[in-house]
Amino acid sequence: MAGLLAGKSALVTGGASGIGRATALAMAREGARIAIADQTEAGAAETVAMVNAAGGQAIAIGADVSREDQIQAMVARTVSAFGRLDCAFNNAGIAPRNVGPAGQRTHEMSRESFDAMLAVNLTGVFLCMKHEIVQMLAQGGGAIVNTASIAGLVGLPTATNYVAAKHGVVGITKTAAMEYAQDNIRVNCVNPGYIKTPMTDPTMAERYDQLMTKVPMNRLGVPEEIAEAVVWMCSDRASFMTGASHIIDGGYYAA
Numbered sequence: 001m002a003g004l005l006a007g008k009s010a011l012v013t014g015g016a017s018g019i020g021r022a023t024a025l026a027m028a029r030e031g032a033r034i035a036i037a038d039q040t041e042a043g044a045a046e047t048v049a050m051v052n053a054a055g056g057q058a059i060a061i062g063a064d065v066s067r068e069d070q071i072q073a074m075v076a077r078t079v080s081a082f083g084r085l086d087c088a089f090n091n092a093g094i095a096p097r098n099v100g101p102a103g104q105r106t107h108e109m110s111r112e113s114f115d116a117m118l119a120v121n122l123t124g125v126f127l128c129m130k131h132e133i134v135q136m137l138a139q140g141g142g143a144i145v146n147t148a149s150i151a152g153l154v155g156l157p158t159a160t161n162y163v164a165a166k167h168g169v170v171g172i173t174k175t176a177a178m179e180y181a182q183d184n185i186r187v188n189c190v191n192p193g194y195i196k197t198p199m200t201d202p203t204m205a206e207r208y209d210q211l212m213t214k215v216p217m218n219r220l221g222v223p224e225e226i227a228e229a230v231v232w233m234c235s236d237r238a239s240f241m242t243g244a245s246h247i248i249d250g251g252y253y254a255a
């Protein structure tokens with residue numbers, strides 16, 4: 001299949017839903033063979049079926065990004081299926097309401113909620129990069145995109161744990177970009193604003209009008225608007241881009 005990622009092998013975490021699913025579909029459209037990972041293999045398999053129905057080639061992997069043994073196995077399975085790993089999209093993530101009550105300020109947040117968030121949204125990205133980079137060094141290069149957020153660049157009241165994790169993702173992206181710049185491995189992150197996915201549906205049901213006052217375009221983004229940028233950042237067209245935060249937010253950060 002011809003396209004921006006023709007002949008490449010890619011891995012997407014959080015590929016069963018939202019931004020991850022849209023990106024897997026866009027990568028397949030652009031010619032990549034894709035390993036679609038999520039914490040349940042059944043969820044990933046649904047995206048695989050969509051890729052296959054569109055004429056692409058994909059495999060499903062069940063892997064919890066907070067478990068190093070599972071991440072190591074995920075990378076090994078991808079390489080065993082496709083021979084190499086050219087593009088990795090480290091995107092799996094959770095929202096504050098997944099690890100504690102919504103609406104808590106810093107002094108109200110439990111240590112457990114903070115740690116549980118970091119385990120997935122920050123340590124998970126670190127573990128994925130660690131094992132992907134081993135393979136990319138062995139094969140002579142690759143491109144990594146991590147999903148951060150506008151919450152990796154600004155504060156967000158009642159989301160201390162999420163903001164800490166996403167600022168961390170921006171920081172480890174910059175650091176890895178510097179460490180592997182001479183090894184033909186590019187490392188960038190994408191920083192979405194408010195995007196319509198299952199993650200944001202509950203918040204939007206409660207506070208859509210209030211939150212949209214902060215977005216100059218006055219609407220939610222859709223996952224496909226993130227996917228297009230990730231595909232390009234993974235492609236050879238982005239050959240001089242590394243260590244960057246690519247903001248896609250309807251103008252939120254500019255305002």
Ligand code: NAP
Pocket residue numbers: 013014015016017018019020037038039040043063064065066091092093094120124147148149150191192193194195196197198199200
């Ligand atoms: P989503 O639709 O909920 O997708 C996230 C996926 O990650 C889900 O399939 C989820 O599985 C999976 N996941 C959660 N914990 C995992 C774990 N420990 N191991 C493996 N997979 C796990 O959410 P989304 O909006 O597409 O979010 C994707 C990324 O974008 C996240 O990193 C999020 O922080 C970031 N982001 C989203 C927005 C937004 O407005 N939507 C804005 C900025 C950044 P389950 O469904 O089974 O939990």
